[in-house]
Every structure is written in structure tokens, then in C-alpha cells.
Amino acid sequence: MTDRVYIFDTTLRDGEQSPGATMNFQEKLRLAKQLEVLGVDIIEAGFPASSDGDFESVSQIAQRASGDVQICGLARCVIRDIDRCWEAVKNAKNPRIHTFIATSPLHMAHKLRKTPEEVLRTAEECVKRCAGYTKNVEFSCEDFSRSEPDFVCKIVELAINAGATTINLPDTVGYAQPEEFASMVKYVMDHVSNSSKAIFSVHCHDDLGLGVANTLAALRVGARQAEVALNGIGERAGNASLEEVAMALEVRKDYYGLKTGIKTEQIYPACRLLSIIIGQPIPNNKAITRANAFSHESGIHHDGMLKHRETYEIMTPQSVGRKETTLVIGKHSGRNAVRSKFEALGYSLDDEQLNQVFDAVKQLADRKKQIHDEDLMALVQQEIYRIPDSLRLRHVSVSSSDAGGVPPTAAVLMDVDGIEKSGAGFGVGPIDALFNVISQIVGREPELEQYAINAVTGGMDALGEVTVRLRENGSSAVGRGNHPDIFVASARAFVDALNNLAKREKEGKRVHSTDQ
Ligand code: KIV
Ligand code: ZN
Numbered sequence: 001m002t003d004r005v006y007i008f009d010t011t012l013r014d015g016e017q018s019p020g021a022t023m024n025f026q027e028k029l030r031l032a033k034q035l036e037v038l039g040v041d042i043i044e045a046g047f048p049a050s051s052d053g054d055f056e057s058v059s060q061i062a063q064r065a066s067g068d069v070q071i072c073g074l075a076r077c078v079i080r081d082i083d084r085c086w087e088a089v090k091n092a093k094n095p096r097i098h099t100f101i102a103t104s105p106l107h108m109a110h111k112l113r114k115t116p117e118e119v120l121r122t123a124e125e126c127v128k129r130c131a132g133y134t135k136n137v138e139f140s141c142e143d144f145s146r147s148e149p150d151f152v153c154k155i156v157e158l159a160i161n162a163g164a165t166t167i168n169l170p171d172t173v174g175y176a177q178p179e180e181f182a183s184m185v186k187y188v189m190d191h192v193s194n195s196s197k198a199i200f201s202v203h204c205h206d207d208l209g210l211g212v213a214n215t216l217a218a219l220r221v222g223a224r225q226a227e228v229a230l231n232g233i234g235e236r237a238g239n240a241s242l243e244e245v246a247m248a249l250e251v252r253k254d255y256y257g258l259k260t261g262i263k264t265e266q267i268y269p270a271c272r273l274l275s276i277i278i279g280q281p282i283p284n285n286k287a288i289t290r291a292n293a294f295s296h297e298s299g300i301h302h303d304g305m306l307k308h309r310e311t312y313e314i315m316t317p318q319s320v321g322r323k324e325t326t327l328v329i330g331k332h333s334g335r336n337a338v339r340s341k342f343e344a345l346g347y348s349l350d351d352e353q354l355n356q357v358f359d360a361v362k363q364l365a366d367r368k369k370q371i372h373d374e375d376l377m378a379l380v381q382q383e384i385y386r387i388p389d390s391l392r393l394r395h396v397s398v399s400s401s402d403a404g405g406v407p408p409t410a411a412v413l414m415d416v417d418g419i420e421k422s423g424a425g426f427g428v429g430p431i432d433a434l435f436n437v438i439s440q441i442v443g444r445e446p447e448l449e450q451y452a453i454n455a456v457t458g459g460m461d462a463l464g465e466v467t468v469r470l471r472e473n474g475s476s477a478v479g480r481g482n483h484p485d486i487f488v489a490s491a492r493a494f495v496d497a498l499n500n501l502a503k504r505e506k507e508g509k510r511v512h513s514t515d516q
Contacts, residue, residue, distance in 0.1 A: 131163025
């Protein structure tokens with residue numbers, strides 16, 4: 001058996017299904033590029049039949065990907081999903097169709113309302129349909145961990161005979177325990193007569209905090225594909241995190257004896273990029289990627305570290321890409337320095353993009369003494385990787401007040417579909433005043449579901465990163481804004497969310513991946 005583990009990244013599909021993690025088209029393309037740089041083997045780019053937006057982004061990612069990475073689309077075991085999925089991925093140099101059907105008694109009876117025999121027939125017909133398009137077919141038994149092992153063996157054998165080359169066994173609801181899960185996976189691999197013709201994969205959710213543990217346990221017994229997501233995002237509690245699985249295999253290669261193609265020093269840039277895109281800061285105590293993962297507080301630990309780093313550190317910050325770059329960008333930096341800095345951060349900008357971002361860097365440098373890598377990444381994200389918006393903020397002016405009878409006020413100047421509009425008004429606080437005025441100008445009344453502010457970097461002049469989630473008419477959308485002034489950042493985030501809400505409404509509702 002080979003010692004190579006294939007890393008199947010589902011950040012753009014299962015990850016995007018997590019609340020508040022919606023990405024726009026440009027953001028998905030950017031993230032897909034970074035996933036390639038990171039060295040993942042397969043990118044699950046989306047679920048093409050779920051919406052026209054998903055179809056378009058999967059097909060664009062497929063067209064742009066190099067032959068080093070496989071581009072996969074998800075499809076239910078439904079013929080029209082499979083046909084649509086193939087349409088979306090067929091232009092990739094290395095396409096894959098991933099089709100799935102539920103195999104647990106619970107799902108078959110209550111969700112699919114199909115008998116086990118009907119599920120077997122549907123799976124066979126659908127895998128054959130996929131195999132008619134490509135040799136690279138993945139078949140998943142949804143809710144595997146609550147399925148009857150012998151039924152799974154039957155359907156897996158049939159799927160391999162019908163043309164599946166990867167068999168995925170998910171812990172869909174994060175129910176399994178590591179030893180139990182590993183022995184279920186091993187049972188299937190040992191009892192399926194044609195199992196040597198397929199690669200076995202696992203896909204573990206984190207409802208009990210065991211997604212990574214279950215994934216690693218299955219790799220120990222012979223699974224050779226791990227389905228993971230950056231920062232562990234995904235349905236409900238999320239998926240097994242890519243960075244944790246990859247670094248466990250790397251740091252403990254003595255134990256696992258397995259290798260991946262992940263370029264570990266690209267882990268932090270990839271995780272940070274995702275966090276900026278979806279506006280969800282990486283939690284402070286997150287393994288591998290957050291600052292605290294490498295900071296030592298107690299005196300005993302300091303003493304140990306000073307004497308020998310390995311006393312309290314099992315990997316270096318540099319090994320996961322948390323390295324300090326020496327190129328400092330400021331007021332006097334020229335175009336070439338800015339270009340090289342972005343290249344070092346993993347962004348290759350064309351001339352037009354460089355001009356766009358260069359002006360924004362200069363404006364930031366006027367306001368801020370020290371520009372950090374995170375500031376630059378936030379800036380490029382805001383300036384470049386977004387689709388044209390119908391609403392554009394020009395200026396805001398806010399005054400706060402703690403005097404009774406003098407309410408906080410806001411005045412806003414903005415473009416609505418290219419027409420300049422302005423307004424002024426009050427609120428219970430300055431942010432409330434800002435949001436009221438913007439809502440009046442655009443003629444909408446969204447409900448503010450979430451407001452969060454985060455300092456991108458340290459210091460009094462840190463760039464404020466605001467995330468808001470708005471809901472209106474049954475749709476919700478997230479928006480982000482950055483600025484050293486938190487009122488401006490808040491207004492930008494609010495306008496961004498309104499633009500995203502409008503785009504979501506245009507895209508129409510998506511089919512959820514597990515709605516059969
Ligand atoms: O969790 C799950 O079972 C899935 C399948 C579609 C693979 O996401
Ligand atoms: Zn899943």
C-alpha cells in the first residue's frame with residue numbers, strides 16, 4: 001500500500017456551506033489559486049447543480065487550473081446533477097465528478113424515502129453515468145458512520161464495478177469515535193472484493209470535536225484520501241481542518257509513516273486568506289495558525305524555550321508559513337517593492353491590479369505608521385478580488401455624543417447604480433446612525449444579524465476589520481470593510497453586505513447538498 005495521502009480540499013464546497021462563509025466569484029478564484037500553491041491534490045470547487053453562481057465559479061476554476069490539481073464538482077446521485085457537474089468541470093485538465101447518496105437506514109427511510117434496493121440501483125445507474133464522462137469518479141456513502149457495514153460493502157463493490165475510482169466514507173454528522181471509525185473503514189476495505197481498484201477516502205465532520213482524530217485514525221488503517229477544509233470550516237461544526245491533518249502527518253511522520261504534497265509553509269497564507277475572505281478571524285487558540293499557537297506565556301516555558309526551543313515547541317512558526325518578511329512597506333516604497341512584497345505574500349498582480357493596489361497602499365501609508373502583511377492582504381482582497389458593485393461608498397462623516405438630547409449623527413455620500421446620492425440622520429449610536437442613513441439612501445430595510453470588529457494588526461493605528469451579516473426577504477449575506485477608522489470600516493462592511501445581498505438575490509436560492 002502506498003504511503004502517499006491525497007489531500008482533497010472542500011473549503012469551496014462543504015466549507016462554503018457553513019454559516020457566514022459565502023464567497024463571491026472572484027474570491028473563489030483567488031482561493032482556488034492559493035489552494036493550488038498550497039499543494040492540495042484535489043479541489044472540490046462547488047456543487048454546480050445547486051445554483052447558476054456555483055456552476056459558473058466551478059467552471060471558471062476548472063478552466064484556469066493547471067494540470068497539477070484535480071478539479072472536482074459535487075453531484076447528488078441524480079442524473080441532471082451529474083450532467084450539470086460534468087458541464088462545469090469538463091474543461092479542467094484533470095476533472096473529477098463526486099457523486100453521493102445516503103446509505104444509513106435513517107437517511108434512506110426518512111430523507112430519500114427509498115428502499116435499500118432502490119438506493120443500490122440509483123447508485124449503480126449514477127456512477128455509470130459519471131463513468132461515461134470520465135475515469136475520475138468519486139462515490140460517497142453519505143452518513144456512512146451510521147450505516148450497516150454490510151450494506152456499505154455491497155454498494156461500494158457495485159460502485160467500483162460501475163466505474164468509481166475513489167470511495168469516500170463520510171462521518172457526515174460527526175458521530176463516530178476514532179477507534180470505532182477506523183475499524184468501520186477497515187471492515188469495508190477488507191470485505192469489498194474489488195477494494196484494491198479504488199482509493200479509500202474519509203470526510204469527517206467535527207460535531208464532537210473529533211473530525212481530525214477520526215480522519216487520522218482512518219488514514220492509519222489504510223484510507224489514502226483525506227477530505228478537509230481550511231480553518232476547519234464546513235457544515236455545522238465544520239470539517240476536519242486541513243492544516244491540522246497535514247501538520248499531524250508531517251510532525252508525526254515517525255508514527256504515521258505517511259506523506260502529503262502539502263507545502264506546509266503555504267498553510268498560514270492560505271488560512272489567513274480564507275479568514276479575510278469570509279470575514280471570520282482565526283480563533284486565538286486555534287491549533288497551527290493562530291498567534292497563540294506559538295506564543296509562550298509562563299516563566300517555566302520561557303526558561304525552557306531559551307535553553308532549547310524543542311522543550312515546548314514541536315514545530316517552528318516558519319514551517320507553517322508564519323515567517324517574518326524583511327521587506328517593509330511604507331510611505332516611500334516604490335511600485336517594484338510593492339509588487340515584490342505582494343509576490344512574497346503569494347499574490348501575482350498584473351499592471352492594472354498593481355496600479356489599483358499601489359494607490360490604496362499609499363493612502364494607507366499616509367494614515368498608518370507601520371504596514372503589516374495582514375494589512376496588505378486585507379487591502380488587496382478589498383481592492384482587487386471583488387465583482388463590480390452597484391453601491392459604492394464615497395464619504396462618511398459621523399459624530400458621537402453622550403449628551404442627552406443630542407443624538408449621534410451620520411452623513412453619507414455614495415453612488416447607487418452610478419448616481420451620486422447623499423443623506424443624513426440619527427441613531428442610538430454612531431454606527432446605528434450610519435446604518436440607518438445608508439439604508440434610507442438605498443431604500444432597503446435589512447436586519448442586522450451580526451456585527452463584529454477585529455483589529456487586523458496590533459497598535460493604536462491598527463486596521464479595523466468589520467464584518468456584518470444582514471438578512472432581508474429570506475436571504476442573508478456577509479460584508480466586510482477595512483479602515484483604520486472603525487466608522488468608515490463599518491460603513492464599508494454594511495455597503496459590502498448590501499452589495500452581496502443583491503448578488504445573492506440575483507443568483508437565486510441554492511439547493512443544499514444533502515437535499516435529495
Ligand atoms: O458530509 C458529507 O457526507 C458530505 C458528502 C456530500 C460527502 O459532505
Ligand atoms: Zn460534509
